[in-house]
Amino acid sequence: MSQFFQIHPENPQARLIKQAADILRQGGLAVIPTDCAYAFACRIGDKKATERVERLRQLGPKHNYTLLCRDFSELSTFAKVSNSQYRLLKAHTPGAFTFILEATREVPRLLMHPKKRTIGIRVPANAIAMALLEEMGEPLMTSSLIMPGDELPLSDPYDIRQSLENQLDLIVDGGYCGFEATTVIDMTDDVPVLVRQGVGDASGFIVE
Numbered sequence: 001m002s003q004f005f006q007i008h009p010e011n012p013q014a015r016l017i018k019q020a021a022d023i024l025r026q027g028g029l030a031v032i033p034t035d036c037a038y039a040f041a042c043r044i045g046d047k048k049a050t051e052r053v054e055r056l057r058q059l060g061p062k063h064n065y066t067l068l069c070r071d072f073s074e075l076s077t078f079a080k081v082s083n084s085q086y087r088l089l090k091a092h093t094p095g096a097f098t099f100i101l102e103a104t105r106e107v108p109r110l111l112m113h114p115k116k117r118t119i120g121i122r123v124p125a126n127a128i129a130m131a132l133l134e135e136m137g138e139p140l141m142t143s144s145l146i147m148p149g150d151e152l153p154l155s156d157p158y159d160i161r162q163s164l165e166n167q168l169d170l171i172v173d174g175g176y177c178g179f180e181a182t183t184v185i186d187m188t189d190d191v192p193v194l195v196r197q198g199v200g201d202a203s204g205f206i207v208e
Contacts, residue, residue, distance in 0.1 A: 002168040004161055009033070009175045012131040020170055021135040028169030029053065031145060031160055034068070035126040036096050036199050037153040037177045038160060039142040041068065045108035050141065056167060058148045066098055066120040067107070068140040070133035075099075078106050078139065079121050085187050088205060093123040094130070096199035100186040118188055128174045144181065152179045 003023065005016045024030060024042060029049045032041045040056070042049030044067065054063065069075045072093050079101035081089060089099060103119040121139075124130065133140060145153040145160070154160045157173035165171065183200035186193040192205040 002161075002165045003170045004157075004165070004173060005170065006173045007128050010127055012128050014131075017128075017131045017135050020132055020172060023170045024132075024136065024140070030170035030172060031164065031168060032129060032132065032140075032142075032172045033126055033174035033177050034124045034129050034142075035094075036124075036180055036182050037155060038145040038157070039068075039153075040145060041140045041142045043136075044139050044141050046141070052167075053143050056164070057143065057146065059143075063143070064120055066122055066142050068129060068133060068142045069121055069123050070130060070139070071123060074139060075121050075123060078104055079119055080104055084190070088192065089187070091204065092200065094125040095123070096125070096180075096182050098122045098182040098184045100184065100188060100195065102188055116188070120184070122182060126174075128172060132172075153177075153181075155179055 005020055007013060007016050020030065027046055027049060029052050030041045031038050040053045053059065067078055072090055075093065081101065098120045099122065100118050100120050103117050107119050147154065154163065155177050157171060161171050181196065181198040183198040183202050184195040185202065185205050186195050194202050194205065
């Protein structure tokens with residue numbers, strides 16, 4: 001049975017954040033809030049936790065995970081960012097965007113697109129997620145909390161608890177989260193490409 005932490009969405013309790021980080025460091029699989037929706041989260045490169053996500057969501061081995069980073073400098077450790085991309089990324093982080101970028105050697109192979117060697121990376125505008133990332137001192141690997149047969153992610157922490165408490169190590173209740181996904185921007189070429197329109201305003205990336 002999972003731990004169920006009720007953490008304040010604006011002023012996260014340091015004690016609970018530390019306990020949550022300890023669970024993740026020990027190989028735990030968690031559900032945490034972000035600025036868009038709840039997401040599965042585990043330590044970067046944790047193969048067993050990744051396999052648990054794949055079983056729960058009935059995903060194939062080629063599923064693209066997203067790295068949740070605490071700031072722009074951490075993002076640039078795991079993705080190659082050119083000078084021309086820097087200004088655009090800096091202006092839209094933190095926020096409701098997932099950026100597809102060329103991965104650096106710091107990214108575990110299981111996280112990369114198998115052919116393109118790209119990685120999805122985002123910096124969330126959510127106090128709980130940011131506090132957890134600060135405590136961890138490293139990114140978290142995340143996947144949307146969309147269960148098999150569903151089109152939208154689970155958004156109520158009590159529904160999440162009822163459905164998944166026996167299959168997770170931690171559920172962080174940060175209040176109700178929305179249904180919408182991040183806006184996905186492919187930054188691997190010179191001109192950014194809108195892959196998915198979500199919460200984030202993509203107008204700053206569109207070249208007329």
